[in-house]
Amino acid sequence: LVADLMRHQKRLRLKQESLQKKIDLDLRKTIDLERSHLLHRLTLLKINWGTLQTQAPYGAKGTFHEIWQLQWLPEFVLHLIEVAAWGNTVETATTAFSIEQARLSNTLEELANLTHALLQANLPQALPKILARLEILASTNTAIGQLMDTVPTLAKALRYGSVRELDASQLQPIINGMLERICIGLPYACMSLDNDAAQAMHTRLLNIHQTVLMLEDTNFVTLWHQALSMLVAQDNLHGRFLWLHKVLGSVGFPN
Known part of the structure; x- marks a missing residue:
């Protein structure tokens, strides 16, 4: 070596x-x-x-x-x-060391960062095993916040693979599945939050919003719009989320 x-x-x-x-x-x-x-x-x-x-x-x-x-x-x-x-x-x-790190990892964030790093290192051959581990963890994770923390990194990895002409297409169905679950669970994940939790969710909402627009998938733009519409329709909406009313009327979202 x-x-x-x-x-x-x-x-x-x-x-x-x-x-x-x-x-x-x-x-x-x-x-x-x-x-x-x-x-x-x-x-x-x-x-x-x-x-x-x-x-x-x-x-x-x-x-x-x-x-x-x-x-x-x-x-x-x-x-x-x-x-x-x-x-x-x-x-x-x-390659071998990264696969072992993925096997030992128990968090979506670690695996998402590892996925991006592997593409930056031009080691796409390690991706199948890392993504298999990622998919297992994602399928059993019910924490919407953790899914929201993971998707932007995976989307950047997908974009990086496309830019550098590396095959990162295996990421797409994983991202799709996570985004679907986020859109379904978002209104419930934003209920009865204290100020600190609302601030953390505010950051996640911004990141996911930017990610959805970056992916340029009309289906997910529509799903995201629906999820945000359900969120802002809640009674006692936390003041940290009032900016979403303006987002829903912005260019790029359906009327």
């Missing part, structure tokens, strides 16, 4: 430097895209040689920059030796 990483470092012209160094990766360039894949894979292995600083939003052509802060620490070599049990190459070790 150490030898494989050294080959990648040499080929991609990434030096192991103890001083902090910032690099700007233009993912339209093959070498920068491969550098990004390597750094994301090492991050999945918990070898934080690089820390992602900023990531520009997806552009019209699906291109963006990543800003990384690099710093090589001596203990990374020891950690590489420890994780070498998962594979002899960075790719195989990261």
Whole structure:
């Protein structure tokens, strides 16, 4: 594994430097895209040689920059030796290690973040087992709030896969199922909330609203509109949700 990483470092012209160094990766360039894949894979292995600083939003052509802060620490070599049990190459070790992390995970949020990270690392071959685990947890989870926390990350992963021409289509039915359950359960999940719970739900509503519009699925736009309509029709609606009246009259929603 150490030898494989050294080959990648040499080929991609990434030096192991103890001083902090910032690099700007233009993912339209093959070498920068491969550098990004390597750094994301090492991050999945918990070898934080690089820390992602900023990531520009997806552009019209699906291109963006990543800003990384690099710093090589001596203990990374020891950690590489420890994780070498998962594979002899960075790719195989990261794939196997990620699948094991998914098996041990018990939260939708962790699995959603792992799914997105795998696509950023260009490891779609690990997705089937991660998504199988995600689907099992999602099917048994009755907490609407947790579903609402998970869907935006999965939608971003789906969008990322599309932009980078990776097959993330397996995500679509999982997202669809979660959104359907959110739309059905939303009015009940917003009943009798105290101020703190209402604030948390306010953030979730904003995130799901943006996600539904981003997905550009007319069926879900309609379902979401219906769910919000039922919510605002409730007696004693918490004041934190009054902004939804304006949303329901906005462009993009059916009259």
